Amino acid sequence: xKILVTVKExxxxxxxxxxxxxxxxxxxxxxxxxxWDDYAVEEAVTIAEDGDDVEVVSVxxxxxxxxxxxxxxxAKGVDRAIRVWDDDLESADMLDVxxxxxxxxAVVEExxxxxxFSGVQANDDGFGATGVALAxxxxxxxxxxxxxxxxxxxxxxxxxxxxxxxGVEELTDIELPAVLTIQTGINEPRYASLRGIRQAQRxxxxxxxxxxxxxxxxxxxxAVSRTAMFEPESESDVTVxxxxxxxxxxxxxxxxxxxGVVEG
Amino acid sequence: xxxxxxxxxxxxxxxxxxxxxxxxFVDETVRPDVGEHWIEGTFxxxxxxxxGDLGFYAPNLEGYGLPGVSETAYGLLMQELEACxxxxxxxxxxxxxxxxxxxxxxxxxxxxxxxxxxxxxGEAVGCFGLTEPEHGSDPSSMTTHAExxxxxxxxxxAKTWITxxxxxxxxxxxxxxxxxxxxxxxxFLVETDRDGVSTNKIDEKLSLRASITGEIGLNDVYxxxxxVLPEVSGMKGPLSCLTQARYGIAWGAIGxxxxxxxxxxxxxxxxxxxxxxxxxxxxxxxxxxxxxxQITTSQLxxxxxxxxxxxGEMTPQHVSMAKRNNxxxxxxxxxxxxxxxxxxxITADYSPMRHMANLETVYTYEGTHDIHTLVLGQDLTGFxxxxx
Numbered sequence: 001x002k003i004l005v006t007v008k009e010x011x012x013x014x015x016x017x018x019x020x021x022x023x024x025x026x027x028x029x030x031x032x033x034x035x036w037d038d039y040a041v042e043e044a045v046t047i048a049e050d051g052d053d054v055e056v057v058s059v060x061x062x063x064x065x066x067x068x069x070x071x072x073x074x075a076k077g078v079d080r081a082i083r084v085w086d087d088d089l090e091s092a093d094m095l096d097v098x099x100x101x102x103x104x105x106a107v108v109e110e111x112x113x114x115x116x117f118s119g120v121q122a123n124d125d126g127f128g129a130t131g132v133a134l135a136x137x138x139x140x141x142x143x144x145x146x147x148x149x150x151x152x153x154x155x156x157x158x159x160x161x162x163x164x165x166x167g168v169e170e171l172t173d174i175e176l177p178a179v180l181t182i183q184t185g186i187n188e189p190r191y192a193s194l195r196g197i198r199q200a201q202r203x204x205x206x207x208x209x210x211x212x213x214x215x216x217x218x219x220x221x222x223a224v225s226r227t228a229m230f231e232p233e234s235e236s237d238v239t240v241x242x243x244x245x246x247x248x249x250x251x252x253x254x255x256x257x258x259x260g261v262v263e264g
Numbered sequence: 265x266x267x268x269x270x271x272x273x274x275x276x277x278x279x280x281x282x283x284x285x286x287x288x289f290v291d292e293t294v295r296p297d298v299g300e301h302w303i304e305g306t307f308x309x310x311x312x313x314x315x316g317d318l319g320f321y322a323p324n325l326e327g328y329g330l331p332g333v334s335e336t337a338y339g340l341l342m343q344e345l346e347a348c349x350x351x352x353x354x355x356x357x358x359x360x361x362x363x364x365x366x367x368x369x370x371x372x373x374x375x376x377x378x379x380x381x382x383x384x385x386g387e388a389v390g391c392f393g394l395t396e397p398e399h400g401s402d403p404s405s406m407t408t409h410a411e412x413x414x415x416x417x418x419x420x421x422a423k424t425w426i427t428x429x430x431x432x433x434x435x436x437x438x439x440x441x442x443x444x445x446x447x448x449x450x451x452f453l454v455e456t457d458r459d460g461v462s463t464n465k466i467d468e469k470l471s472l473r474a475s476i477t478g479e480i481g482l483n484d485v486y487x488x489x490x491x492v493l494p495e496v497s498g499m500k501g502p503l504s505c506l507t508q509a510r511y512g513i514a515w516g517a518i519g520x521x522x523x524x525x526x527x528x529x530x531x532x533x534x535x536x537x538x539x540x541x542x543x544x545x546x547x548x549x550x551x552x553x554x555x556x557x558q559i560t561t562s563q564l565x566x567x568x569x570x571x572x573x574x575x576g577e578m579t580p581q582h583v584s585m586a587k588r589n590n591x592x593x594x595x596x597x598x599x600x601x602x603x604x605x606x607x608x609x610i611t612a613d614y615s616p617m618r619h620m621a622n623l624e625t626v627y628t629y630e631g632t633h634d635i636h637t638l639v640l641g642q643d644l645t646g647f648x649x650x651x652x
Contacts, residue, residue: 068277075281191289194319194341195331197281 001051001153003044004113005058005078006104006131007037009069010124022093022226033069036119040182042189044117045077047151054153055079059107061100063090067205074200075192082107086209088217096224101133106213108138115158116179120145131181141178147186265347265522268560271567279337282323286344289318290352298349299612301474305467307351308474309431315356316386320345322360325368328380336570339515343566346516347523350622351475353516358427359383361509363390363436366451369504370496375453379434391432393423393454393480394502400425401635402650403438404499408482410452412443416488419452419460422481425629429463429478432456436493437480438502451493451501460485472625507580510630511573514586515566517594517626518559520619524594524601525555527615531605542604551604555597562590581643588636595623 009031017028033041041058048054058073059082060066070081084103089095095103108116118131135142147169148161162170163183174180192200210216239255241248256262267273275283294311301308315321319331320341326332333341346353364383367375382388399406408421419439429435435454440447456463462481469477493501529552532543542548565586572578598620602609610617627633635650642648 068280071277072281075285191318192281192285193317193331194282194285194323194333194337195329197278197285198331198333200281201278 001054001115002111002113003047003054003056003115003117004108004111005037005040005044005056005073006116006118006134007041007058007060007070007073008034008119008122009060009062009066010034010122012124019229019231022229024229031065031069033072034119034122034124036121036123036182036184037073038119038189039184039186040117040119041073041076041078042187043149043182044115045190046187048077048079051153057082057111057113059084059104059111061085061089061095061103070205071197071200072192074203074205075196076190077196078203080204081206082111083205083207084209084213085207086211088210088220092220094222094224094226095220096222097127097129097133099220099222100130101137102219103210103213103215104130104134105137106215107208108134108140110213114153114156114176115151116140116177118179118181120181120183131179135179138179141174141176142180143172143174143178144181145183146180147183149180149186266525266556266559267563268556269564271563275336275340276334279334279340282333282337283340283344285318286320286341287347289314290344290348294348294352298352298474299615299618302349302351302618303473303612305469305473307355307476311352312355312389313386316384319384320356320360321384321386322364322368325360325364325380328368328376329384330364330380334570335511335573336567339512339566339570342512342516343519343522345519347519349474349618350516350520350626351472353512353519354427354472354475357509357512357516358392359386359390361512362392362505363434365508366436366493366496366501366505367453370451370493370501371453372490372494374490375493379453383434388433389428389431391426391429391435391478391480392502392505393426393429393435393437394506395423395425397422397424401632403502404449406438406440406449408437408439409447410439410441410443410450412441413486416486417441417443417452417492419454419482419485419487422479424479425466426463426478426480428476429456429480430465430476432463435461435463435480436505437482439482448497449499449501450497452487453491453493454480454482454485454487458485458487470624471621473621503580506630507583510583510587511569511578513626513630514569514583514590517587517590517623518562518566520623520626521555521559521562521590521594521597524598524616524619525552525559528552528555528601528604531608531614535606548604551600555600558593558597562593565589581639584631584636584639584643587631588633588640591623591626592633595620595627598623 011029013024014028018025044056048056056078058078060070061084121128132144143160145163146160147163150159156176158174241251323331323333324338342353367379383390394403396406410417410419437452437454438449441450460483463478465478532548533541535542569586598616601616638649
């Protein structure tokens with residue numbers, strides 16, 4: 001069995017930052033593995049540990065800097081990784097969901113996995129659509145916002161819980177091969193051990209360009225473009241309650257009554 | 265954390281990942297409760313196996329399931345642990361440098377195979393018995409002794425100020441072998457469940473409270489011959505362990521100082537008096553400038569020490585200089601950080617006073633500050649001031 005996990009290195013802005021053109025000024029950004037992808041990696045690695053002959057491959061689209069993030073996934077137990085990047089990708093203004101889905105689809109075709117795990121969303125641009133769009137392109141079954149997974153590898157079925165709006169959960173069976181987008185809280189992601197970190201430096205990390213995947217620069221054409229970047233004005237008022245827990249609870253109760261949230 | 269001259273920019277990918285993993289682990293699983301443990305005088309024992317799973321014990325050694333990371337990576341790990349609390353770093357130092365190191369360096373193959381894997385994972389806890397109630401800075405005059413008997417030895421004596429002795433499964437006990445000529449100091453692996461072993465806990469410490477400390481009493485304790493560390497005889501045994509542990513302390517102290525610095529800097533920029541943040545006042549800026557400079561020069565020493573250790577050129581005197589300088593620096597700067605926090609600084613809500621109290625222990629353990637001064641004095645002049 002093979003599981004492909006899509007991971008992304010995301011930018012995190014400091015609390016105070018400046019905007020530079022259409023982006024946050026690079027000086028205020030730090031890069032890290034996308035939180036949702038951390039759960040996706042954990043889910044795949046756990047399945048590999050519990051099962052026989054499960055290979056976990058992770059794929060990212062990103063510059064050389066992203067290798068550190070990918071190595072962290074390798075340190076946590078992913079067997080090998082693919083990083084897709086070349087000059088065309090480097091010069092693209094932005095990569096929209098369609099572009100990413102097409103690139104990842106080419107990797108899926110090459111790897112032929114039984115399962116693809118993708119984080120529900122990325123905590124920088126937050127499109128929240130790449131996983132599902134990928135399923136559409138490669139014509140696989142899919143389940144979005146999965147917060148519980150019971151895999152029946154032999155039967156080729158994933159029994160999943162999906163988080164819907166309003167606190168409702170859907171319990172459903174999805175036939176493999178499938179793309180599942182993984183929600184935070186599905187597991188408890190591990191820390192990489194020092195031994196894992198050492199081993200990760202020696203695991204294969206293959207860099208592929210668009211050409212290697214049978215694609216060309218036309219995949220970067222997009223109907224979406226970024227037009228502006230601004231910090232929204234804060235319009236809400238803040239009320240700070242002070243006192244012991246009981247007093248604070250009383251003040252909150254008064255406020256909720258005033259606003260008509262609760263009666264009485 | 266402060267890295268003013270960008271020393272960490274030169275780390276390799278593996279070292280950066282180790283630093284980041286240690287930092288995340290400490291931030292998420294230890295830091296939230298460490299003040300509470302300190303006040304209660306308890307060590308979070310559930311961390312022992314967690315840190316073992318991550319490979320935090322003796323990661324710079326090779327074989328027996330140990331990862332064999334660089335000396336710089338090991339130093340960075342100690343720094344991140346002590347940035348949280350000196351007690352946390354002490355746990356890792358004792359287990360790794362004082363218990364696993366001597367078994368690795370001087371043990372028999374059977375001893376290595378029995379102990380290193382389970383000490384490495386934290387399944388077993390070790391402690392190191394050198395200091396005695398009447399013999400601290402002068403350990404070679406120890407009175408704990410062994411007499412040969414029935415293909416083994418009978419041990420008698422008392423050790424004190426032993427980190428983790430009350431929870432240890434095994435103690436590395438240094439004792440004089442009176443059955444041999446000149447009564448050389450030998451190392452004995454003493455399982456703490458042997459008849460005649462007691463491990464009383466020392467309570468009511470005013471420093472290093474989030475760390476378990478005790479005594480080791482040895483009352484006619486029999487150990488078989490195979491429990492003796494075969495490859496070392498004389499003070500070189502315990503002293504070489506201490507060189508390893510002090511190397512970690514030289515790094516760790518910087519972590520405590522950096523945590524104090526960052527806390528003070530944040531406080532100074534947030535705290536408003538006289539119509540604005542106190543960081544705009546020159547007196548506060550002078551303190552931060554001095555603190556940053558002291559931390560940076562100590563960092564330079566630690567990074568250089570790592571390079572020397574990596575290439576096998578580090579001497580015990582180098583380590584004395586770094587331990588002496590860096591712990592003094594951290595001790596002094598933690599007090600300045602506490603002062604900048606005013607009244608808030610005396611609560612456990614902020615780390616500096618906890619670090620400050622801890623560093624009193626670090627200042628005089630593993631060779632007091634004064635003894636390291638004399639070690640350097642001897643190295644520089646050829647005269648040993650501590651010999652009669």
